[in-house]
Amino acid sequence: MEQPILEIKDISKYYNDIKALDQLGFTLHKGEIFGLLGPNGAGKTTLISILSGTVKDFSGTVRFKGEDLFANRRLKNDIGIVPQDMAFYEDLNAMDNLLFWGGLYNIPPKELKRRALQLLDIVELSTRSKEPVKNFSGGMKRRLNIAIGLIHQPELLLLDEPTVGIDVQAKVRILDIIKKVGMEGTSVIFTTHQLSEVEEICQRIAIMDKGSILASGTLEQLVKLVEEKEVVDISGDFESSRIVPVIEKLPAADILAVEDGIVTIALDDTDQLPAVLSHLFQNTIEITDIKIKSPNLEAVFLKLTGRSLRD
Ligand SMILES: Nc1ncnc2c1ncn2[C@@H]1O[C@H](COP(=O)(O)OP(=O)(O)O)[C@@H](O)[C@H]1O
Ligand SMILES: [Mg+2]
Structure with missing residues (x-):
């Protein structure tokens, strides 16, 4: 079998006395959409923040493309992050936001513009790309947030509860976009507390609670755990x-x-x-x-x- 793109082992994280992650581990294969399903407080954001490098002081190992993720700074450029709290400039328009965030990577300007246009198309914001983001609906902001996470063409995209606080139709569009991203070959980790979302778009699902993964597998494998009942x-x-x-x-x-x-x-x-x-x-x-x-x-x-x- 192909080497996993991401191998997470025994991650534990304390915030003072609070144990947010407890020896958590799982592996992710290339091009897989992996759903982390867990209630509030399960530790989803903590894990995503560790992978994106914003939360430190934890124990355990993360190997990405066969290397220690935290030992090789270059590897971070192959990860895209879509945080729960959206990160962009409200006064800039969608295109300028993409150009700004993409500008943080070494992308030639022409290529950056090309990618920005392509991503605006994928997230269905092409016709609104010249408007200040502050005029956007919640769903549009979430879609722009995804485009920003993809601007440097990461091999792994991390999405932290990308459907929270938006209406059903906006959710469906976001799930479709994530599916498309997965089909293009990008590996995806996506957290949610909504069962239906992982059932719909994830190839593999992990059930997470109190900082650990209680079970993981395909939907069929997981359902077998209660099938006889x-x-x-x-x-x-x-x-x-x-x-x-x-x-x-x-x-x-x-x-x-x-x-x-x-x-x-x-x-x-x-x-x-x-x-x-x-x-x-x-x-x-x-x-x-x-x-x-x-x-x-x-x-x-x-x-x-x-x-x-x-x-
Ligand atoms: N900055 C922090 N300081 C202290 N405790 C935190 C902090 N961030 C998260 N926690 C605690 O860690 C646990 C996991 O939180 P979190 O990772 O946000 O879970 P989730 O994203 O699944 O809701 C919770 O008990 C939460 O209260
Ligand atoms: Mg969270």
Whole structure:
């Protein structure tokens, strides 16, 4: 098999007493779109910041194209970064922003102009390239941010939650752009807390929580982790503290996640459901709704983290 483009091993990072990353590791292959899925506080931004060189004082190793990423400064030029907080000049127009950011690299002016035009086309901003960026919508700003990350033609693009705070249509356009970038051969790491996004565009997915990767693989591989189980949402007028001990008495049911009014359990078979319901009934727990779900990434996430991404 081809040598991975990026190999991350045992990265740990503390902010004073807070352990933001805990021996995190994964590998990325060339041209792969890799999704890092994790709730707020999982450590996604910390990891992206370490890879982009803005967060220091960590332990562990990162090899990029077979070399130590932090020992060879030249390697940084092959990485493009699209940070969560957007970086550009609001008073400049989109074209001038691209020329400015591209100017930080050794790109001949003619070539820089050519790339800027091409990228404005890819991110669908060609017709608005002369307007100050401050007039742009959130989605347009995010698209410009991606173009800036690509101006020096990096081999690896890091995107930190590029779809946060924009509407559904704007999101779809951003996901399409990321897909296109991946198809051109650029490797992509993309963080999100949205299940549907990684399901849609990523070849491989890592589930991240509390600073570590709990599982990684293709969607099919990950879903296999819960495939043998039936996942059931039980809703009702109950408090989580009351329903948990009641369900714990049932050996057949595993609690995947619980909050007031809704508990998600895994059963080996739906045949076991009537017994579960009658047990709840005997314990005077009122049920208003039952939903049987096919195994999906959400169930995997619940199983691995014990909580829902919506929390
Ligand atoms: N500059 C910082 N100082 C102190 N704690 C931080 C800092 N940045 C992040 N953290 C903490 O590190 C953990 C991971 O944060 P972060 O990497 O931002 O996660 P995510 O991007 O997945 O939401 C959180 O507990 C967060 O509060
Ligand atoms: Mg973040």
